[in-house]
Amino acid sequence: MFNTNTLTRFQGLETPFYYYDMALLGQTLQACADASAKYNFHVHYAMKANFNTKVIDKIQSYGFGADCVSGGEVKAAIEHGFSKDKVVFAGVGKSDKEINEALDKDIFCFNVESVQELQIINDLAKAKGKTASVAIRINPNVDAHTHHFITTGLEENKFGVNTWELPAVAEALAKCTNLRFLGIHFHIGSQITDMGVYKNLCVRVNELQQWFEERNLPIKVLNLGGGLGVDYMNPDENPICDFEAYFKVFNDFLNVKPDQEVHFELGRALVAQSAALVSRVLYVKNGIKKNFLILDAGMTELIRPMLYQAYHQIENLSQESRIKNQEVLSPESGIWPLIKYDVVGPICESTDCFRKDVDLPESFRGDLIVVRTAGAYGEVMASGYNLRDRVQSVYSE
Incomplete structure (x- = not known):
């Protein structure tokens, strides 16, 4: 679903949005x-x-x-x-x-x-x-x-x-x-x-x-x-x-x-499988017990993880691109370092969490994050809670 061309296209778009692979x-x-x-x-x-x-x-x-x-x-x-x-x-x-x-x-x-x-x-x-x-x-x-x-x-x-x-x-x-x-x-x-x-x-x-x-x-x-x-x-x-x-x-x-x-x-x-939720990292909060990636998408855009404890694959597109370009490497081990993050949204609710302890490459503000397999019961269940703007849609065609 995702390649260099889609990543380049996403860079200029306002997030969050649903991306449909038509x-x-x-x-x-x-x-x-x-x-x-x-x-x-x-x-x-x-x-x-x-x-x-x-x-x-x-x-x-x-x-x-x-x-x-x-x-x-x-x-x-x-x-x-x-x-x-x-x-x-x-x-x-x-x-x-x-x-x-x-x-x-x-x-x-x-x-x-x-x-x-x-x-x-x-x-x-x-x-x-x-x-x-x-x-x-x-x-x-x-x-x-x-x-x-x-x-x-x-x-x-x-x-x-x-x-x-x-x-x-x-x-x-x-x-x-x-x-x-x-x-x-x-x-x-x-x-x-x-x-x-x-x-x-x-x-x-x-x-x-x-x-x-x-x-x-x-x-x-x-x-x-x-x-x-x-x-x-x-x-x-x-x-x-x-x-x-x-x-x-x-x-x-x-x-x-x-x-x-x-x-x-x-x-x-x-x-x-035809759609994914694309979001950006707003803030990275690293602590002693937990590391948080705070996204600009939350339960108002995709409520399934909060409502059903549903699993969605989560990927950092920006870091994957950096890794392919060999911009990030652990010189001691020769492998790409992974960090456990709780991937959360900006909504004023403790349940606003996509997944806990997700292994991702080290992530930074502005990175593009993709929540996969979101074409069913995703966009249709979006809400305006917290007076949030409604999520937009982008199409491959």
Whole structure:
């Protein structure tokens, strides 16, 4: 992602900013499109991961659908050219206003998360003289083995309908004459790298779709959600997910009938590696117990480390350039000296820390620091806390 040309370009730019490698984004999208097409799978992009205008325009150009979790995301998807026939609307707390706007746009499907929501959508659709297509989001009680803040498929989570509620769902569907039942939907969590988790999900889905069919509720769409993780530790070695292995699990273990469609909702896997947060060192505070690099970017620009204890690879571009030019060398050892730094931001919060005890070459005021793998849940979660200016974006193209 980074070379001498990008470093030279960065030198004249005001920091902090998000840098988007649009070529890598395109390669990732193509890899996903090719792997999913092999099995005739349908992919919807999870808009919440990143709704930067250039990013979602690029994603739309590859023919993906859109997975939305708010009325604003539904509106943005349609405005950016995603076909309404490929837009799905999930979310545990859809407002009447959001539902009505989605009904007006004739979207493909509502992923419904409670019996009460079924009844509300039915009533709102009836008032408009419309029939709404719905899929039931089921909580399969499958452990995603990921961080507890981003797991969504256990009974302790707020998402979806629990299996013991399914009889009430079937009863509601029979009564709701302005609903069209399309299928069942699942999403068990995020940043999942163990393919065995998806195998377990397939086993559970196979059981649940049999339950619906036995009650004369045929399923057209099996929506398996997303959650495929990326390699935060080694972004250069693994810049693109193994989409082939991911989709193959579902092809091998999911029971799919000839007339059924299989849908996915991928977000992080498509965009995470395509962007990095670029910042400058404002101050270096060296002490007895701790050394601090204080950056001009903080939790207002990238909150994931503070919110999820998330790991991001951190690099000093300026020092790496000096090292390549042999401007820094330890004459005693003949190796480049490394110092442990707590890399922190300027925000008036103790939690404003990207990582502790990061091994970096000796760093100085003005050095360019890069926080890698920030394309998912980075820019979209930025805030104006402390009345900070909103983070800007720079693109490789």
